[in-house]
Amino acid sequence: MSESNRTPEDAAARRAVRPVICYPDDGLPPVDIEAYRSVRASASKMSEVIVPARDARAFHVPAGHFFRITSVEGPQVGDLNLWNAANLAERFFSGKTRALHGTHVGVGDRLWSCLPYLRPIATVVADTLAWYGTDPYGGRVHDVIGTRCDPYTHRLLSGGTYHHCCHSNLTRALAAETGLPLDQAELHVHDVLNVFMCTGFTADTGQYFMKASPVRPGDYLEFFAEIDLLGALSACPGGDCSSEHSSDTAPCFPLKVEVFRPKAGSLQDWSSPAVNSYDRTHGTK
Numbered sequence: 001m002s003e004s005n006r007t008p009e010d011a012a013a014r015r016a017v018r019p020v021i022c023y024p025d026d027g028l029p030p031v032d033i034e035a036y037r038s039v040r041a042s043a044s045k046m047s048e049v050i051v052p053a054r055d056a057r058a059f060h061v062p063a064g065h066f067f068r069i070t071s072v073e074g075p076q077v078g079d080l081n082l083w084n085a086a087n088l089a090e091r092f093f094s095g096k097t098r099a100l101h102g103t104h105v106g107v108g109d110r111l112w113s114c115l116p117y118l119r120p121i122a123t124v125v126a127d128t129l130a131w132y133g134t135d136p137y138g139g140r141v142h143d144v145i146g147t148r149c150d151p152y153t154h155r156l157l158s159g160g161t162y163h164h165c166c167h168s169n170l171t172r173a174l175a176a177e178t179g180l181p182l183d184q185a186e187l188h189v190h191d192v193l194n195v196f197m198c199t200g201f202t203a204d205t206g207q208y209f210m211k212a213s214p215v216r217p218g219d220y221l222e223f224f225a226e227i228d229l230l231g232a233l234s235a236c237p238g239g240d241c242s243s244e245h246s247s248d249t250a251p252c253f254p255l256k257v258e259v260f261r262p263k264a265g266s267l268q269d270w271s272s273p274a275v276n277s278y279d280r281t282h283g284t285k
């Protein structure tokens with residue numbers, strides 16, 4: 001064994017040090033899930049979008065409204081992007097959401113926006129897959145680990161060309177919704193929330209794995225929009241993500257997005273969270 005990788009005498013003691021949670025969530029603003037549910041109970045459906053299989057669609061959700069993503073026809077994973085509808089520079093921050101809430105999100109967790117905004121832009125208020133918990137492989141649903149399937153990684157690993165990866169689907173949907181040229185729209189597409197996707201890390205090698213999603217038609221994940229949102233959802237070409245993506249091989253199904261308007265007055269004195277109050281001087285003053 002070389003000098004550089006010799007096991008130290010106190011290796012066991014060092015490994016035995018207890019971990020600490022990076023971001024204890026008791027520092028986060030409290031989430032009153034019952035208050036959300038009470039507003040939702042009297043909300044009424046405002047609009048609906050069907051996302052075709054292996055494609056994406058954009059949708060708008062005004063602040064204080066709810067949106068629900070539902071599996072229809074067959075098991076299907078969705079890749080979700082969210083932006084501030086008035087400022088595309090403020091978008092969902094998968095990495096910090098993961099750091100704050102964990103590898104997978106559920107009821108009461110927030111979707112946070114990127115720096116320098118860093119505020120909750122959506123809150124998970126209902127999840128019919130909450131029963132799934134953690135399976136024997138360490139798999140959970142609704143991950144903020146994976147990035148999105150994309151044609152560049154596909155090219156890197158296989159040399160092939162495929163145009164219906166979630167990255168391309170989201171790019172086309174954003175371009176169609178905003179009128180931005182395709183190459184500019186692409187730059188706004190970001191790491192996703194993998195709705196209904198069942199994933200984890202292997203215990204032995206720490207590799208990212210996926211397995212057939214437990215989602216079935218009728219299952220849904222529902223959110224409260226904390227700010228005016230522009231969303232885009234891709235029905236991943238991986239289908240239920242049990243085998244492969246970046247091809248037309250897997251059976252794929254549409255997804256439904258519904259938006260619900262709160263009853264007038266039901267939000268009472270609720271208002272959108274403010275952007276982060278850090279002064280952005282970065283030590284220069």
Ligand SMILES: [Zn+2]
Nearest residue numbers: 149166236237
């Ligand atoms: Zn995908």
